[in-house]
Amino acid sequence: MQEFDFTNLNIDTEGIGIFGSSVVQSPACDGDPNDTLRYYYKTLHYIQEAMQYDSYKTSLELLATCSIVSAYEMLDGSRQDWERHLKGVFWIQRSQVIHGDSSGLKQAVWWAWLCQDVWAAFREKRRPFTFWRPLRTLDELDPYELAARSVYFFAQVVAFCSREDTEAGKNDPLGRIASAEALKEALETWRRHLTAEFQPLPYPTSKEDVFESIWIHSPVFAVAFQTYYCAHILLLMNSPIIGGLDQYTQQRKRLMECVGKVCGIALTLSDYPSSVMCSQCLYIAGIPLESKRERECVLSLLEACRERSGWPVKPLGEELKARWEEASETP
Structure with missing residues (x-):
């Protein structure tokens, strides 16, 4: 199984260029802070348009894009939008039976999503959305x-x-x-x-x-x-x-x-x-x-x-x- 760093919440994948460079402006970063917001809304519009195609609904591009969107909402402090999209990603992954033991990008997106969901759950004093139970034992990891x-x-x-x-x-x-x-x-x-x-x-x-x-x-x-x-x-x-x-x-x-x-x-x-x-x-x-x-x-x-x-x-x-x-x- 490919090694991955679960601490990195930014998932990059070929074909997703809409979001531009960084999802958030560092305090020391020059440039217009509204640029990230503009990319954010362009991305949401892109997803809405692309969802008309059945092939997109089960694509790796959708998973990665949704992960980046929710990461931006976490970084930007948009708690209500972030909570809604975290739940949306949960249902997308559930419908495709994607979990922590999946392979490739699906696995990386799931763990990145879980890191975000756990923090949101802690802040809101709620249970995390996931109910996945790993089948592989610790000896196998x-x-x-x-x-x-x-x-x-x-x-x-x-x-x-x-x-x-x-x-x-x-x-x-x-x-x-x-x-x-x-x-x-x-x-x-x-x-x-x-x-x-x-x-x-x-x-x-x-x-x-x-x-x-x-x-x-x-x-x-x-x-x-x-x-x-x-x-x-x-x-x-x-x-x-x-x-x-x-x-x-x-x-x-x-x-x-x-x-x-x-x-x-x-x-x-x-x-x-x-x-x-x-x-x-x-x-x-x-x-x-x-x-x-x-x-x-x-x-x-x-x-x-x-x-x-x-x-x-x-x-x-x-x-x-x-x-x-x-x-x-x-x-």
Whole structure:
């Protein structure tokens, strides 16, 4: 199976030239910011016209174009349009039985779509649209497929944290704890199957560092680990605690360990493809932080990701600061 980087949300394919160059203008990029909007509407018009042809409805071009459109909507912050098109891509893929174990471009588009859908689901506190269950075991996967599988497990955790599942769990805290433990075990099983490519490499550190730097090469494997730790962070923040102060203290310690790992990995990432998913992981890792020094470090890392990718239009750091202020005002 062809290797692919699931962190790269821009799918390029021959025959799709309508969208122009980059889907979003970087803050440091010259040019008219309305150019991207013009290409966006031209693309939507093109899709509408092309859908008259049956051959287009099942083409690779449609899949790739829809993936690029939804990526633009995510980057541009158009939440309502993005949600609608994510669901549209879901139905297109479902009708063609496209999933994470498909081959070629179909597989790449599915994983790129899942990365977007999981982030949207987290933001909206809903369950991800996908209900696919992989048939291939972890033993059968190569390193790149193992990296992509981390997003699948993360999607299961986002579903656990959804408003729907949270409300249902209020009447059965023991059942919810059992569900959280099952997800943790799935994550640990994934980790036990990781190959040498996922091992951290030596990297210079200093006692003055806010977080200990963790260098994993290549970035796709680094982001897979960030995703793994973010899944644990969400489970720890959304699981009932019935063991009293001791259990709370243990969970808080584990929570801060996972936060440190996400931020430590982010310190060594400087490439464009990983920037979007890295910033999403940093946002999640930043939520439980209380230390001013650690918060400032996360905000700096988020801004560095934004400068590389141009995403999002409204800085995630601003949203994170608003969450911190809201948390400080809560009795």
